[in-house]
Amino acid sequence: MNDIITNEGTPNSKEMSGQEPRHNILLIEDSREDARLVQIFIKESDNLINGDVATRETLTSGMDELSTGKEYAAILLDLSLPDSRGFETLERLLSKFPNENVIVLTGYDNIDLGVEAVKAGAQDFLVKGKFDANSLAKTLRYSIERRSVLSRLKQAEEEKKESRQRYQNIFTQSKDAIYISDLNGKIIDCNESTSELLGYSVEMLKDMPSIHPLLFDEETNQDFLDKLKKEKTVKDFEIVFRSNNGETYDLLVSANLNESDYNCMIRDITERKRAEEAIKARDLAQSRAKVREELIASVSHEMRTPMNAILGNSNLMLQTDLKSEQLDYVTFIKQSSELLLGIINNILDIATLKNGRIMFEKKDFNIFELTKSLYHVMKFQFDKKGLSFDLNLDDKIPQTICGDGLRLNQILYNLVGNAIKFTHEGQIGLNVNMLAETETQVKLRFDVSDTGIGIEQDQLRKIFEEFTRVRQKDKFYEGTGLGLSITQKLIELQGGAVDVVSELGVGSTFSFELTFEKGQLNRQEDTPTDKNDSWEVDENLTFNLLLVEDHRMNQIVARKSLEKKWKNLKVTIAENGKEAIDILKEKKMDIILMDIQMPIMDGYETTDFIRNKMPADIAKIPILAMTAHAHISKNNNFEQYGMDDYVIKPFDAKQLFQKIEFYLNKGKTH
Numbered sequence: 001m002n003d004i005i006t007n008e009g010t011p012n013s014k015e016m017s018g019q020e021p022r023h024n025i026l027l028i029e030d031s032r033e034d035a036r037l038v039q040i041f042i043k044e045s046d047n048l049i050n051g052d053v054a055t056r057e058t059l060t061s062g063m064d065e066l067s068t069g070k071e072y073a074a075i076l077l078d079l080s081l082p083d084s085r086g087f088e089t090l091e092r093l094l095s096k097f098p099n100e101n102v103i104v105l106t107g108y109d110n111i112d113l114g115v116e117a118v119k120a121g122a123q124d125f126l127v128k129g130k131f132d133a134n135s136l137a138k139t140l141r142y143s144i145e146r147r148s149v150l151s152r153l154k155q156a157e158e159e160k161k162e163s164r165q166r167y168q169n170i171f172t173q174s175k176d177a178i179y180i181s182d183l184n185g186k187i188i189d190c191n192e193s194t195s196e197l198l199g200y201s202v203e204m205l206k207d208m209p210s211i212h213p214l215l216f217d218e219e220t221n222q223d224f225l226d227k228l229k230k231e232k233t234v235k236d237f238e239i240v241f242r243s244n245n246g247e248t249y250d251l252l253v254s255a256n257l258n259e260s261d262y263n264c265m266i267r268d269i270t271e272r273k274r275a276e277e278a279i280k281a282r283d284l285a286q287s288r289a290k291v292r293e294e295l296i297a298s299v300s301h302e303m304r305t306p307m308n309a310i311l312g313n314s315n316l317m318l319q320t321d322l323k324s325e326q327l328d329y330v331t332f333i334k335q336s337s338e339l340l341l342g343i344i345n346n347i348l349d350i351a352t353l354k355n356g357r358i359m360f361e362k363k364d365f366n367i368f369e370l371t372k373s374l375y376h377v378m379k380f381q382f383d384k385k386g387l388s389f390d391l392n393l394d395d396k397i398p399q400t401i402c403g404d405g406l407r408l409n410q411i412l413y414n415l416v417g418n419a420i421k422f423t424h425e426g427q428i429g430l431n432v433n434m435l436a437e438t439e440t441q442v443k444l445r446f447d448v449s450d451t452g453i454g455i456e457q458d459q460l461r462k463i464f465e466e467f468t469r470v471r472q473k474d475k476f477y478e479g480t481g482l483g484l485s486i487t488q489k490l491i492e493l494q495g496g497a498v499d500v501v502s503e504l505g506v507g508s509t510f511s512f513e514l515t516f517e518k519g520q521l522n523r524q525e526d527t528p529t530d531k532n533d534s535w536e537v538d539e540n541l542t543f544n545l546l547l548v549e550d551h552r553m554n555q556i557v558a559r560k561s562l563e564k565k566w567k568n569l570k571v572t573i574a575e576n577g578k579e580a581i582d583i584l585k586e587k588k589m590d591i592i593l594m595d596i597q598m599p600i601m602d603g604y605e606t607t608d609f610i611r612n613k614m615p616a617d618i619a620k621i622p623i624l625a626m627t628a629h630a631h632i633s634k635n636n637n638f639e640q641y642g643m644d645d646y647v648i649k650p651f652d653a654k655q656l657f658q659k660i661e662f663y664l665n666k667g668k669t670h
């Protein structure tokens with residue numbers, strides 16, 4: 001700042017070429033003549049300086065102008081003003097505006113004052129009457145440039161300081177351990193996190209001959225250093241670190257080699273690794289559970305086919321002339337196989353429910369009829385135990401509601417079945433009440449009550465768990481403990497909840513609520529139901545039936561049952577879809593029973609072919625899918641593939657006959 005640049009100095013000519021920017025110059029001068037002269041000189045300066053000059057006549061008004069915030073590249077300050085004289089004028093100005101570029105104007109007899117002014121912070125001085133256009137312009141220019149260089153320098157200094165501070169902050173605040181050391185591991189500097197990780201204070205670490213033994217075993221240390229020396233940088237070098245309190249950590253070490261030292265950053269990834277491992281373990285467990293469930297499902301599915309044969313054959317046998325002893329045996333075989341089939345169905349159900357592959361139907365059904373037919377189906381069991389059944393349905397419930405009637409039936413069948421099983425005298429009640437009704441929906445509450453043995457309070461939650469059965473006076477009632485968990489899942493998956501209240505020795509009530517959509521009233525039933533118990537089949541019907549089924553046993557069972565019912569029926573058997581199509585081309589058929597799972601061409605493909613690629617009279621033949629129970633829950637593809645309906649294997653003979661006759665008649669009216 002003590003350098004004095006006089007008006008003799010010559011600015012670099014190169015810097016002066018080109019278009020000059022315009023500068024605002026503030027002139028604080030009370031003499032009008034002097035002020036005019038300055039203006040003229042600047043104009044005449046031959047582009048050395050392009051200035052817009054604002055003039056103020058007093059120090060106060062000059063300072064007011066500066067207070068407006070307008071930028072001035074230079075201030076020409078006369079030191080003798082009406083409101084301030086001498087050196088003090090500069091001092092007053094600089095005390096308020098210390099960063100302004102001030103050039104003082106002094107009288108001829110006052111040159112010393114100019115020198116003093118520069119020492120006190122003015123950029124330069126000019127002696128009045130002694131400067132011309134050229135020297136004024138050069139002085140202004142120099143001072144402006146000098147100031148800009150200075151301010152740039154100052155800014156650079158600031159930035160450097162800031163960036164140093166930033167790095168310092170990263171260093172001190174980082175959760176990662178950061179240290180700088182020589183290649184022997186002698187610490188030059190390290191942050192708090194290093195101290196926390198290694199378990200020694202920063203000072204202690206700095207005093208150690210090497211921190212390498214704390215971090216690495218010998219071999220790892222060698223690997224690390226080799227890599228660092230060879231590649232100058234090491235990224236994400238994984239080490240396992242044992243802390244002095246005995247815990248192990250997974251660390252990632254990254255380092256950069258400088259000349260004789262290196263800086264190093266250590267990240268603790270223990271938590272991350274543990275989380276990753278937990279996720280892996282969970283995924284593995286999930287996929288194992290899935291495999292297990294699928295295995296159970298497929299094994300039980302396989303068991304159904306022979307069961308089907310056993311049951312079917314016992315049914316056939318029961319229709320022949322048997323000695324009373326034989327009748328007993330066959331009845332026993334039949335009952336046992338029904339029981340076994342029930343268990344298999346339960347296991348299949350639970351697997352299907354658990355892997356979430358269940359879909360619920362939305363079909364209209366009549367709940368009054370559904371409950372009535374449930375009673376008919378179970379009547380035999382009530383009668384056997386001498387129990388009465390009290391069925392009550394709220395009159396307000398609409399005749400048809402829309403939802404999964406088959407599943408509702410299964411739920412009620414389970415609950416009423418349990419009620420019968422655990423009750424020895426008294427009555428079983430089924431109450432259905434309407435809790436709420438909107439324009440499109442009804443919310444129903446079902447209560448199944450019994451006067452049976454009851455359940456202990458602390459067992460109430462447990463009975464919904466899989467395979468849970470409560471021991472009763474040293475004996476178990478028959479069952480697998482799956483019924484209630486299936487029931488609960490079926491209810492919950494449809495958005496409802498099941499509850500139970502019970503008193504030991506008095507009885508139990510199982511309740512659940514489900515919401516159904518309202519059905520379309522008065523819609524024609526388009527499939528036969530059990531509603532009409534007297535629905536009798538016309539045994540004299542004459543027709544041709546194509547049975548598409550690959551399983552030999554099933555073929556025999558189906559054929560025998562059908563031929564027994566209809567004396568004038570002709571059954572043709574196809575082993576697979578392809579054979580079925582060939583037969584259809586040759587022979588006229590009235591109805592087709594189609595297995596789903598078959599080799600070569602399965603039931604879906606075959607139906608699709610018949611419906612879309614065969615002549616119109618063949619394409620419209622009614623097709624009934626034959627499917628195992630579990631299949632229905634998974635996908636109701638029958639209609640989508642153009643099948644008219646399905647029958648469940650093993651056949652419920654009555655249902656099979658009714659459906660066949662229904663579709664035969666339907667075909668005739670078309």
Ligand code: ADP
Binds near residue numbers: 453468478483
């Ligand atoms: P299970 O097929 O063995 O009957 P559930 O899951 O249906 O299996 O029932 C589990 C257990 O809950 C039964 O073994 C029985 O102990 C108890 N339980 C279920 N319903 C009743 C009831 N109505 N009265 C008394 N106990 C019942």
